[in-house]
Amino acid sequence: MSRMTLRRVAVIGVGMSKFGKQPEKGLVDLGTEACIAAIKDAAINPKHIEGCYCANSFGEMHCIGQDIASKVGVVNREMVRVENACAGGSTAVRETFLAVATGRYDIGLAIGVDSMTTCVPKGPMASNKDIDGELGLTAPGYAALQMRRHMEKYGSTNKQFALVSVKNHHNGSLNPYAMYQQEMTLEEVLGSRMVCDPLTLYMICPFTDGAAAVIFCSEDKVAQYTSTPVWMVGSALRSGDYSLFWKEIDASPMGEQVAAEAYELAGLGPKDLDLVELHDAFAGCEISNTEDLGLCPRGEGGVLIEEGATALGGRIPVSPSGGLLAQGHPLSASGVRQVCEITWQLRGQAGKRQVDGAKVGLAHMEGGIVSGIQGGACGINIFTR
Amino acid sequence: MSRMTLRRVAVIGVGMSKFGKQPEKGLVDLGTEACIAAIKDAAINPKHIEGCYCANSFGEMHCIGQDIASKVGVVNREMVRVENACAGGSTAVRETFLAVATGRYDIGLAIGVDSMTTCVPKGPMASNKDIDGELGLTAPGYAALQMRRHMEKYGSTNKQFALVSVKNHHNGSLNPYAMYQQEMTLEEVLGSRMVCDPLTLYMICPFTDGAAAVIFCSEDKVAQYTSTPVWMVGSALRSGDYSLFWKEIDASPMGEQVAAEAYELAGLGPKDLDLVELHDAFAGCEISNTEDLGLCPRGEGGVLIEEGATALGGRIPVSPSGGLLAQGHPLSASGVRQVCEITWQLRGQAGKRQVDGAKVGLAHMEGGIVSGIQGGACGINIFTR
Numbered sequence: 031m032s033r034m035t036l037r038r039v040a041v042i043g044v045g046m047s048k049f050g051k052q053p054e055k056g057l058v059d060l061g062t063e064a065c066i067a068a069i070k071d072a073a074i075n076p077k078h079i080e081g082c083y084c085a086n087s088f089g090e091m092h093c094i095g096q097d098i099a100s101k102v103g104v105v106n107r108e109m110v111r112v113e114n115a116c117a118g119g120s121t122a123v124r125e126t127f128l129a130v131a132t133g134r135y136d137i138g139l140a141i142g143v144d145s146m147t148t149c150v151p152k153g154p155m156a157s158n159k160d161i162d163g164e165l166g167l168t169a170p171g172y173a174a175l176q177m178r179r180h181m182e183k184y185g186s187t188n189k190q191f192a193l194v195s196v197k198n199h200h201n202g203s204l205n206p207y208a209m210y211q212q213e214m215t216l217e218e219v220l221g222s223r224m225v226c227d228p229l230t231l232y233m234i235c236p237f238t239d240g241a242a243a244v245i246f247c248s249e250d251k252v253a254q255y256t257s258t259p260v261w262m263v264g265s266a267l268r269s270g271d272y273s274l275f276w277k278e279i280d281a282s283p284m285g286e287q288v289a290a291e292a293y294e295l296a297g298l299g300p301k302d303l304d305l306v307e308l309h310d311a312f313a314g315c316e317i318s319n320t321e322d323l324g325l326c327p328r329g330e331g332g333v334l335i336e337e338g339a340t341a342l343g344g345r346i347p348v349s350p351s352g353g354l355l356a357q358g359h360p361l362s363a364s365g366v367r368q369v370c371e372i373t374w375q376l377r378g379q380a381g382k383r384q385v386d387g388a389k390v391g392l393a394h395m396e397g398g399i400v401s402g403i404q405g406g407a408c409g410i411n412i413f414t415r
Numbered sequence: 416m417s418r419m420t421l422r423r424v425a426v427i428g429v430g431m432s433k434f435g436k437q438p439e440k441g442l443v444d445l446g447t448e449a450c451i452a453a454i455k456d457a458a459i460n461p462k463h464i465e466g467c468y469c470a471n472s473f474g475e476m477h478c479i480g481q482d483i484a485s486k487v488g489v490v491n492r493e494m495v496r497v498e499n500a501c502a503g504g505s506t507a508v509r510e511t512f513l514a515v516a517t518g519r520y521d522i523g524l525a526i527g528v529d530s531m532t533t534c535v536p537k538g539p540m541a542s543n544k545d546i547d548g549e550l551g552l553t554a555p556g557y558a559a560l561q562m563r564r565h566m567e568k569y570g571s572t573n574k575q576f577a578l579v580s581v582k583n584h585h586n587g588s589l590n591p592y593a594m595y596q597q598e599m600t601l602e603e604v605l606g607s608r609m610v611c612d613p614l615t616l617y618m619i620c621p622f623t624d625g626a627a628a629v630i631f632c633s634e635d636k637v638a639q640y641t642s643t644p645v646w647m648v649g650s651a652l653r654s655g656d657y658s659l660f661w662k663e664i665d666a667s668p669m670g671e672q673v674a675a676e677a678y679e680l681a682g683l684g685p686k687d688l689d690l691v692e693l694h695d696a697f698a699g700c701e702i703s704n705t706e707d708l709g710l711c712p713r714g715e716g717g718v719l720i721e722e723g724a725t726a727l728g729g730r731i732p733v734s735p736s737g738g739l740l741a742q743g744h745p746l747s748a749s750g751v752r753q754v755c756e757i758t759w760q761l762r763g764q765a766g767k768r769q770v771d772g773a774k775v776g777l778a779h780m781e782g783g784i785v786s787g788i789q790g791g792a793c794g795i796n797i798f799t800r
Contacts, residue, residue, distance in 0.1 A: 033518035035420055087477060090536060092500040093783040093791035096654045106669070109654045109792065110506055113496040115477040121495055125510075132517045133418035151475060269481045269494045284491070398478040406478035407494065 036131035038249035040259035041413065043072025044370040049240035049358040050209040053147045057089050060241040060360075061098030061143040068139070068243035069102060072255050076103035079245065080135035083125040084111050085118035085142040085362035088149035095141060098241075104139065116309060116397025117267070118142065119242070119365025120409025123393075124265045126246050127411070136248045142366030146237035146359075170234060172279075173312035174226035179280040180318060181228070186332035188228050192219040193335045194313040195233050198349050201342060202356025204382040207370075209238050209358030219313075233313035238358035242366035244373070260373045264296025264412030269398075284408045285322030285396055292392075292410040293324075300324035303346055304388040305375055307368035309396045310353040316340075319394060320348060323410075342383060350375065350383045361397075365409060368393035376415040390414050421516035423634035425644035426798065428457025429755040434625035434743040435594040438532045442474050445626040445745075446483030446528040453524070453628035454487060457640050461488035464630065465520035468510040469496050470503035470527040470747035473534035480526060483626075489524065501694060501782025502652070503527065504627070504750025505794025508778075509650045511631050512796070521633045527751030531622035531744075555619060557664075558697035559611035564665040565703060566613070571717035573613050577604040578720045579698040580618050583734050586727060587741025589767035592755075594623050594743030604698075618698035623743035627751035629758070645758045649681025649797030654783075669793045670707035670781055677777075677795040678709075685709035688731055689773040690760055692753035694781045695738040701725075704779060705733060708795075727768060735760060735768045746782075750794060753778035761800040775799050 045067025047060045055063075061084070069076055082104060084095025095109045108129075114121040119142035126140040180186045196216050202208035214232060222232040252259045268291070270284030293299050300323060308323065310316040317331035325346050326334040334340055340348035351357050351371040354364055372391035374380045391413050398406010430452025432445045440448075446469070454461050467489060469480025480494045499506040504527035511525040565571045581601050587593035599617060607617040637644045653676070655669030678684050685708055693708065695701040702716035710731050711719040719725055725733035736742050736756040739749055757776035759765045776798050783791010 033521075035518070092472060092498060093654070096783065096791055099654075100656070105654070105656045106672070107654060108652050109499075110510070110652070111498040113477060113498065114494075125495070128517075128519070132513075133420070134513070136418075267493050267495070269478070269484075269490070269492060271485070271490045287491070398481065406481055 034132065037133060039127050039130045039262050040247050040249065040252045041244055041262060041369065041373050042247045042252060042255040042259060043068040043074060043245035044373045045071055045243045046207055046367060046370050047241040049207060049360065050238055051147050052239045055239065057086065057094055057143050057145055058097050058101060060145060060239060061141055062101045064241035064243040065098060065102045065141060068245050072245045074245060074255055079104045079107065079137050079139045081108040081129055082139040082141065083122040084109065085113065085122035085366065086111055087113055087115065087118055087144050087361040088146065098141060113362065114397060114407040114409065116311065116361055117365060117395045117407040117409040118362035119367065120393065120395040120411060121267060123244060123366055123369055123411050124267050124409060127262050127265055130246045130248050136251050138246045140244045140246065140366055141241065142363035143241035144360035144362045145239040146361065147239050150237065170226045170229055170312065173314055174229045176279050176318060177228055177314035179278065180314065183280055184329035184332065186317060188220060189216065190317065190332035190336050191228065191233055191313040192216050194310060194316045195219045195355055197335065197341050198310060198353040198355040201350050201383055202352025205352050208352040208356045209236060210356045229312060235311045235354035235359045238360050240358060240360040240363045242363050242370050244366055244369045258377050260376045261414050262411060263414050264292040264298065266291035266295065267407065267409045269407050281318055281328065282322050282396060282408065285319060288408040288410050289323050292412050296412040298390060298412065303390050303392050305347045305350055305385045305391045306394065307349050307351060307371055308394040310349060310355050311359060316348065319396065323392065323394060342385065347385050350380065350385055365393065365395040369411065372413050376413060419517065422518060424512050424515045424647050425632050425634065425637045426629055426647060426754065426758050427632045427637060427640040427644060428453040428459060428630035429758045430456055430628045431592055431752060431755050432626040434592060434745065435623055436532050437624045440624065442471065442479055442528050442530055443482050443486060445530060445624060446526055447486045449626035449628040450483060450487045450526060453630050457630045459630060459640055464489045464492065464522050464524045466493040466514055467524040467526065468507040469494065470498065470507035470751065471496055472498055472500065472503055472529050472746040473531065483526060484524065498747065499782060499792040501696065501746055502750060502780040502792040502794040503747035504752065505778065505780040505796060506652060508629060508751055508754055508796050509652050509794060512647050512650055515631045515633050521636050523631045525629045525631065525751055526626065527748035528626035529745035529747045530624040531746065532624050535622065555611045555614055555697065558699055559614045561664050561703060562613055562699035564663065565699065568665055569714035569717065571702060573605060574601065575702065575717035575721050576613065576618055576698040577601055579695060579701045580604045580740055582720065582726050583695060583738040583740040586735050586768055587737025590737050593737040593741045594621060595741045614697060620696045620739035620744045623745055625743060625745040625748045627748050627755050629751055629754045643762050645761045646799050647796060648799050649677040649683065651676035651680065652792065652794045654792050666703055666713065667707050667781060667793065670704060673793040673795050674708050677797050681797040683775060683797065687775050688777050689775050690732045690735055690770045691777045691779065692734050692736060692756055693779040695734060695740050696744060701733065704781065708777065708779060727770065732770050735765065735770055750778065750780040754796065757798050761798060
């Protein structure tokens with residue numbers, strides 16, 4: 031990245047579809063809903079959008095981005111579908127940012143969309159074509175192993191894991207875009223059905239249906255569209271190593287490295303952040319991811335949540351939207367959805383869940399822990415106002 | 416593109432898997448075969464590869480690029496899966512080129528892979544979620560409509576369409592990488608089973624299994640790897656309009672526009688080309704695509720093939736590899752496979768199918784004519800030695 035000459039790039043419009051089970055809607059319906067919202071938010075003529083990256087994980091349809099974009103008047107443009115497991119949305123955001131930053135477009139559209147209730151093949155989400163899959167290692171199984179190792183190594187507790195879910199459901203209760211807008215007590219989380227010890231049902235995010243869209247603009251044209259731009263100042267994407275058996279699994283060397291690269295490009299560090307949206311597909315992920323991001327020293331992620339530092343009003347609020355746990359997780363949409371939340375936060379438009387005076391926000395997604403591809407991809411994008 | 420500052424980028428290694436029905440191999444097997452060949456061709460330490468774009472259309476596996484790359488020692492890198500229907504491979508080539516050209520990496524890997532015999536859902540390849548699909552408009556149906564319109568408007572003949580297949584099967588008979596390495600006579604093509612009048616079976620490319628890989632390098636490091644670099648000098652990618660009913664279908668305005676953009680970046684025109692690899696999924700496509708590319712005036716594509724201008728030894732050889740018709744078409748692999756062929760041709764390594772003294776080659780793929788997404792994507796990449 032240091033060899034690149036990048037222009038400054040701003041977010042000028044964001045939009046989301048409803049998140050939640052909506053099997054009556056197809057990918058195009060969901061994506062169109064998000065794009066219309068983003069176009070209205072930017073008050074832009076869609077004909078001025080010059081290119082589009084659309085993240086989508088599941089679905090038989092090819093050229094899905096084209097199909098969505100055409101419904102909102104964006105045709106005859108460069109369009110690419112990307113996929114990177116849970117980090118697919120982060121990838122679409124990064125690719126669109128880079129296209130604008132390097133001068134390929136002045137205005138670009140990032141879309142993330144998935145319909146998990148209609149497009150995902152039945153059965154456990156683990157491939158039977160690799161050794162981990164053959165051993166029965168599904169995503170919850172892997173997450174539980176991570177949690178067990180964290181407990182053994184650092185003394186983390188079931189209560190700390192459960193508190194992640196309590197916090198994120200509280201945040202979700204303040205967010206009209208969240209799939210789950212109800213509080214959940216510590217007792218409810220710990221007492222819910224055991225899925226894979228120590229992982230209980232309410233420590234697992236719900237797969238769901240939804241889409242999100244973000245419009246990026248080069249600095250020279252920003253004033254035409256908004257007086258409250260949100261600048262994308264840092265970005266990194268990287269995949270890791272393979273095979274679970276080569277290393278400690280309570281931390282992600284990939285996540286640490288991506289964070290270091292994104293911080294370097296932004297010229298910022300973890301102490302500069304006002305809020306973080308991160309990958310909490312399982313409650314344990316949030317604890318190790320806060321450590322990967324440098325929000326606390328290694329091993330202290332459990333203490334961080336227990337002290338309330340990551341709650342709204344705390345030192346560094348994590349997932350004020352409610353995260354994947356309350357917002358729901360349409361795989362490729364989440365990394366784009368996080369940018370909507372951060373934009374609203376930095377504009378001061380986040381309503382009851384507003385982080386006071388937020389100036390810097392970071393979006394983190396990490397995916398591909400399924401079926402032997404631990405280290406599939408981690409994408410981090412950083413924004414300022 | 417004119418706003419971008421691009422470094423010169425060379426192809427330093429290419430490789431292909433076997434193309435043909437090989438259901439015993441998975442996507443990872445095919446991709447690994449191609450990557451090993453490309454790495455050997457470049458004589459590069461795989462650890463020096465800094466990023467990877469992997470095109471794949473069909474397959475349940477996520478992060479497929481990571482899985483393939485890890486098998487050849489490329490880990491802990493930026494990796495993205497892309498999809499763009501038939502133009503997916505062209506997209507991976509373009510994205511990797513741009514990443515190197517803009518300084519994101521010095522060395523990048525483009526992979527294209529599909530296993531059409533094992534991963535494609537059964538049934539006609541048309542969505543039932545849009546109006547064209549509901550009308551029964553499959554890809555061959557659409558191709559036949561294009562041919563009919565071309566016949567009516569320009570007087571093209573069944574014989575001219577059939578000659579495309581005869582030429583490409585002849586070329587394939589000279590290519591050890593082709594799926595079909597047998598000659599086919601005019602009578603055999605015209606007499607084969609009628610699929611959708613005037614389209615006969617042997618005018619349709621075979622879906623198949625295969626992978627291809629290309630390694631790109633920034634100018635400053637090229638000398639470390641090769642004394643015979645092939646330079647990528649032009650590239651464009653664009654999607655078109657929707658709905659078949661809005662326009663004439665015997666030409667592709669999208670294809671014409673992408674060609675104009677790619678020629679402009681390269682500073683070259685159709686008269687400068689020594690060979691072309693193009694999208695001949697159906698014999699009629701080759702005729703209209705030669706017109707889109709400016710190899711002859713609009714409407715004269717039929718005459719071009721009949722005169723022998725596009726044959727080996729002709730004025731502008733088209734698909735010396737045998738094209739999709741003889742080479743076979745693993746959807747996302749084809750756009751990368753074309754770059755292998757062009758590289759071999761420009762190096763003078765194309766054996767019996769060598770275009771004498773070839774200095775400039777163009778790769779063209781156009782996809783997404785299925786199920787209402789006419790104008791899905793067209794990708795063109797241009798190379799020189």
